Amino acid sequence: xxxxxxxxxxxxxxxxxxxxxxxxxxxxxxxxxxxxxxxxxxxxxxxxxxxxxxxxxxxxxxxxxxxxxxxxxxxxxxxxxxxxxxxxxxxxxxxxxxxxxxxxxxxxxxxxxxxxxxxxxxxxxxxxxxxxxxxxxxxxxxxxxxxxxxxxxxxxxxxxxxxxxxxxxxxxxxxxxxxxxxxxxxxxxxxxxxxxxxxxxxxxxxxxxxxxxxxxxxxxxxxxxxxxxxxxxxxxxxxxxxxxxxxxxxxxxxxxxxxxxxxxxxxxxxxxxxxxxxxxxxxxxxxxxxxxxxxxxxxxxxxxxxxxxxxxxxxx
Amino acid sequence: xxxxxxxxxxxxxxxxxxxxxxxxxxxxxxxxxxxxxxxxxxxxxxxxxxxxxxxxxxxxxxxxxxxxxxxxxxxxxxxxxxxxxxxxxxxxxxxxxxxxxxxxxxxxxxxxxxxxxxxxxxxxxxxxxxxxxxxxxxxxxxxxxxxxxxxxxxxxxxxxxxxxxxxxxxxxxxxxxxxxxxxxxxxxxxxxxxxxxxxxxxxxxxxxxxxxxxxxxxxxxxxxxxxxxxxxxxxxxxxxxxxxxxxxxxxxxxxxxxxxxxxxxxxxxxxxxxxxxxxxxxxxxxxxxxxxxxxxxxxxxxxxxxxxxxxxxxxx
Numbered sequence: 001x002x003x004x005x006x007x008x009x010x011x012x013x014x015x016x017x018x019x020x021x022x023x024x025x026x027x028x029x030x031x032x033x034x035x036x037x038x039x040x041x042x043x044x045x046x047x048x049x050x051x052x053x054x055x056x057x058x059x060x061x062x063x064x065x066x067x068x069x070x071x072x073x074x075x076x077x078x079x080x081x082x083x084x085x086x087x088x089x090x091x092x093x094x095x096x097x098x099x100x101x102x103x104x105x106x107x108x109x110x111x112x113x114x115x116x117x118x119x120x121x122x123x124x125x126x127x128x129x130x131x132x133x134x135x136x137x138x139x140x141x142x143x144x145x146x147x148x149x150x151x152x153x154x155x156x157x158x159x160x161x162x163x164x165x166x167x168x169x170x171x172x173x174x175x176x177x178x179x180x181x182x183x184x185x186x187x188x189x190x191x192x193x194x195x196x197x198x199x200x201x202x203x204x205x206x207x208x209x210x211x212x213x214x215x216x217x218x219x220x221x222x223x224x225x226x227x228x229x230x231x232x233x234x235x236x237x238x239x240x241x242x243x244x245x246x247x248x249x250x251x252x253x254x255x256x257x258x259x260x261x262x263x264x265x266x267x268x269x270x271x272x273x274x275x276x277x278x279x280x281x282x283x284x285x286x287x288x289x290x291x292x293x294x295x296x297x298x299x300x301x302x303x304x305x306x307x308x309x310x311x312x313x314x315x316x
Numbered sequence: 317x318x319x320x321x322x323x324x325x326x327x328x329x330x331x332x333x334x335x336x337x338x339x340x341x342x343x344x345x346x347x348x349x350x351x352x353x354x355x356x357x358x359x360x361x362x363x364x365x366x367x368x369x370x371x372x373x374x375x376x377x378x379x380x381x382x383x384x385x386x387x388x389x390x391x392x393x394x395x396x397x398x399x400x401x402x403x404x405x406x407x408x409x410x411x412x413x414x415x416x417x418x419x420x421x422x423x424x425x426x427x428x429x430x431x432x433x434x435x436x437x438x439x440x441x442x443x444x445x446x447x448x449x450x451x452x453x454x455x456x457x458x459x460x461x462x463x464x465x466x467x468x469x470x471x472x473x474x475x476x477x478x479x480x481x482x483x484x485x486x487x488x489x490x491x492x493x494x495x496x497x498x499x500x501x502x503x504x505x506x507x508x509x510x511x512x513x514x515x516x517x518x519x520x521x522x523x524x525x526x527x528x529x530x531x532x533x534x535x536x537x538x539x540x541x542x543x544x545x546x547x548x549x550x551x552x553x554x555x556x557x558x559x560x561x562x563x564x565x566x567x568x569x570x571x572x573x574x575x576x577x578x579x580x581x582x583x584x585x586x587x588x589x590x591x592x593x594x595x596x597x598x599x600x601x602x603x604x605x606x607x608x609x610x611x612x613x614x615x616x617x618x619x620x621x622x623x624x625x626x627x628x629x630x631x632x
Contacts (some may be wrong), residue, residue, distance in 0.1 A: 002494075002510075003478045004503065004505060004508050051334055083416055084564040107540070111623075113623070114623055114624050123375040123386070150617060150618055152619075152620070152621040152623075153620065153621055153622070153623035154620070155618045155620055157617055174425040183616075184614070185617035186617075187577055187580035187581050187617070188577070189320060189322065189580070189581040189582065190546075190580070190581075191463075192320050202380065213532075213610075214572065214609060214610065214614050215577075215610050215614055215616075215617055216534070216535055216570070216610035216616065217535055217573075217577055218532070219533055219535070219536040220535040220536040220539045220577065222536070223504050223539055223540065223607050225540065227320075246522050248613035249613055250610065250613075250614070251612070254532070257531065257532040257533075261504070261531075261532070261533055262532065264503035264505070264506070265503050265504065265505040265506075266505065270545075291549070294529075294530065294532035294565070294566060295531060295532070297565055297566075298500070298530045298531055298565035298566070300531075301466060301501035301502075301503070301531055302391065302466055302471040302472055302501055303468075304468070304469065304470070304471050305429055305468040305469055306469070306471035307427075307429070307468075308430050309324055
């Protein structure tokens with residue numbers, strides 16, 4: 001009988017206003033986005049992926065990226081990140097004064113072609129220039145890897161493919177890398193094995209996991225990731241987000257459920273769960289649909305109810 | 317970097333027709349129940365908790381227990397179990413020729429009073445007689461423990477309380493014990509610690525976990541339980557079930573999601589997932605409401621989609 005070796009603390013990065021909002025069908029007014037981001041900034045969270053510098057035609061919902069970044073209150077100590085797909089996006093993100101650029105690419109060739117019309121190597125080549133621009137301007141960079149654990153067109157991804165992309169990021173000088181289960185197919189064993197190997201091979205890289213709960217394995221994969229040594233996770237307020245290949249399916253793991261579980265396990269985050277739940281309520285009123293957030297629906301564990309004083313005896 | 321030590325196989329016990337159906341508001345016709353149980357019997361599952369011998373006034377939905385047990389086809393190799401709350405229920409279960417009796421009790425005093433109007437010790441005393449009756453008639457017994465990980469009236473449960481009930485079951489001769497997270501509050505660390513200690517202290521007992529997904533920790537708790545050495549889990553077709561203290565909240569972990577995760581991890585069950593999903597469809601048509609089954613909604617991992625042949629290039 002051995003005890004679980006759990007870390008004292010885990011970092012949580014909010015991605016709901018980017019990865020979540022981008023899949024909302026009705027356009028959310030800019031000021032409403034700003035209000036939610038400002039409220040999130042006051043929950044104790046240390047990183048918010050605010051928006052994306054993709055082409056407005058590709059993601060109309062985030063066409064107001066510049067305006068949102070200009071209007072939000074920047075709380076000291078909070079890192080405001082913007083998704084950057086290419087050099088053009090990097091220049092936009094630079095003008096937005098984003099604290100961090102999240103570089104985007106797909107690990108698998110067919111997903112890269114489908115999503116960006118370019119091969120993985122072509123994206124990596126452009127990312128080298130993006131990283132140089134970031135370094136020249138003192139901007140932090142995080143390299144993200146879509147389809148790390150599975151691709152809608154290729155299925156399971158050989159570890160060597162993931163390793164290849166991590167090595168390419170590493171060679172650019174990137175030391176913060178996020179492995180994404182873009183379509184929510186990963187199981188805990190795959191997450192544990194992949195992240196264990198990556199952490200072993202790249203000990204000076206800080207790895208993050210971006211997990212989806214599409215097939216109910218989201219929090220199980222958080223546990224697997226923690227056991228493999230991952231100390232940073234993305235999550236989405238209200239579980240906003242989804243999966244284009246599984247209409248109606250759950251998207252990102254929810255911030256509320258993730259933080260709730262970690263706190264119950266005695267693992268610290270910087271986040272005040274009660275404050276997050278206040279923001280969830282605002283998000284719920286904003287999006288007009290049910291949220292995939294169990295804690296928002298069911299409440300936290302160990303609420304004490306009043307026991308019934310008498311019980312009508314039935315049977316015997 | 318160490319590999320996960322995973323077992324070759326895990327046992328799954330279906331509880332949807334008892335724990336799930338009992339919370340359905342509309343009465344399900346007996347023949348429909350029989351049809352679902354018969355279909356489940358042909359999925360490869362080895363144990364089905366068919367119904368309950370509680371007083372019909374307490375659970376009107378299961379008032380047809382005798383008729384259901386008489387009408388189902390008993391597939392050789394499948395164990396048909398009935399929930400037994402007391403000696404009167406045991407005599408009913410005996411007449412039903414149940415293969416196994418699942419003894420019911422609450423670990424916490426206030427929940428025991430609220431649910432059965434008797435103290436834990438009073439229930440244990442009667443259970444001793446139930447076990448004697450089972451032994452005399454060659455019936456298998458499983459001792460279940462509601463509120464093992466949390467009670468709606470008392471909150472977290474001291475381990476000593478759980479240990480006390482396990483010891484009482486042990487002293488009756490019971491060697492198969494199920495720990496239930498009745499209201500879905502347990503976190504993976506609590507599950508790991510509790511089950512590790514119990515397995516260490518009672519090495520000749522076969523422990524089972526009955527987990528709810530109310531707060532999204534269901535499959536994470538399966539992982540924790542497996543790591544602690546648990547090799548048997550309850551689950552419910554379609555995730556049927558719920559939580560009386562969190563209206564609208566998710567109930568039992570779903571059979572589909574659990575089996576799907578285990579198979580992806582290379583852990584065998586005896587169950588054919590495709591056959592289970594056929595039954596899920598029938599259950600869905602029967603209950604007329606959404607099911608909390610991610611695999612039923614999203615499909616299994618690693619379905620291959622056709623990649624788009626061309627992609628309209630947007631932006632740079």
